[in-house]
């Protein structure tokens with residue numbers, strides 16, 4: 038049974054881990070990360086522990102009851118019937134207790150998840166919490182959650198703890214019924230005294246497994262509450278399947294067409310109304326616009342993190358939906374606005390997009406990103422471990438590492454979303470030169486607020502509230518003296 042239950046929880050974790058990668062981005066937008074974590078760890082753990090303890094008990098109990106029942110039937114049918122009369126009482130009592138306590142078991146697992154989420158959030162942002170003197174508030178929030186967890190934990194355990202004594206009590210009533218009925222039958226000469234004696238033994242053996250099952254009721258109930266959460270997660274709607282006859286990504290050249298694209302993170306709040314752009318392979322496109330205009334959103338649509346609500350995005354004449362997601366994303370290399378490094382060495386982080394790269398390739402990518410010099414000053418060099426929150430290097434250095442990562446991955450289409458926003462202007466210019474080399478001959482999208490960095494783009498799309506308000510080259514847009522010119526000039530005015 039240990040083997041069976043461990044295998045079962047192994048499979049559950051396996052299924053969950055696969056599931057995480059199939060869920061649409063939308064799911065993560067609305068769920069607390071800590072709660073999802075709790076489902077994978079706490080809930081699966083509850084299932085495996087409780088299943089381990091209760092399964093064996095359950096099987097022995099049921100087997101004993103069946104065996105005893107057969108023996109009782111072989112002695113006297115009337116007496117057996119009388120003994121079985123306690124079963125409906127048992128069931129009714131069980132039902133009442135389960136009904137009363139199950140909601141507390143559910144609250145317990147739910148708040149375990151909430152506490153997990155809270156801890157993760159506070160721990161992840163502990164420097165901000167400290168900076169704003171938020172410790173007291175964090176502790177208070179924690180106490181509130183902890184209080185509910187405590188109450189539900191104690192209520193659930195108390196109520197299901199009532200189960201055992203109740204069952205024992207009902208079992209004893211059954212015993213009394215048997216003895217009285219048996220005595221009566223003996224007087225009537227319908228039964229021998231010896232039979233009553235053995236029957237009283239059997240009835241004990243019959244009610245014992247019932248109270249044993251009652252004893253593990255709390256385990257089974259917690260098990261049910263935890264499974265509900267795990268299976269709820271496993272049944273979440275997945276990303277639409279990749280199309281059957283997926284296109285070959287090795288031939289992607291990089292012609293991109295946005296055709297009447299309409300999109301909103303929520304159906305009822307459309308952010309991009311009608312976006313059209315025809316981008317020739319090998320050109321350098323800059324997307325500019327005020328904060329919240331929808332620049333990053335466009336990139337996410339291109340990478341198919343979200344699907345458009347209307348219109349289409351085509352790469353080389355084929356809808357992005359006709360490519361396999363993995364193949365499509367492989368064609369892109371991107372540096373996101375929020376950098377992501379994992380806990381591991383600097384070298385492993387740079388190699389993330391090309392696992393089989395040699396050390397020399399890593400170094401030359403780092404050189405192009407102007408980060409090699411810094412890495413060499415570290416005692417461990419490329420072996421230096423970046424910690425979990427990557428707080429042991431500076432924000433600009435993080436960006437440079439993510440740029441090195443893309444340079445190494447050598448993608449067909451390049452997306453840089455505010456890739457150098459935290460880097461000093463001198464380094465930015467140096468990187469730009471390296472980037473210009475990299476971008477030669479490939480389609481690239483550059484999103485930048487510092488407009489001086491995108492002057493040499495082939496086409497500048499000026500975005501405002503999800504729509505293109507102007508487009509053209511730097512010179513032509515300046516001449517127009519419109520929105521772009523205003524944006525540009527405002528950056529140089531004192």
Ligand SMILES: Nc1ncnc2c1ncn2[C@@H]1O[C@H](COP(=O)(O)OP(=O)(O)OP(=O)(O)O)[C@@H](O)[C@H]1O
Nearest residue numbers: 066302303308327328329330331332333334335374
């Ligand atoms: N996951 C999301 N769910 C709901 N709304 C979102 C989500 N992400 C972004 N938005 C909203 O969509 C709009 C466009 O966001 P987007 O990130 O594309 O802006 P941006 O142009 O990249 O801005 P910035 O210059 O600040 O990076 C914003 O109003 C934002 O609040």
Ligand SMILES: [Mg+2]
Nearest residue numbers: 332333334374
């Ligand atoms: Mg953005």
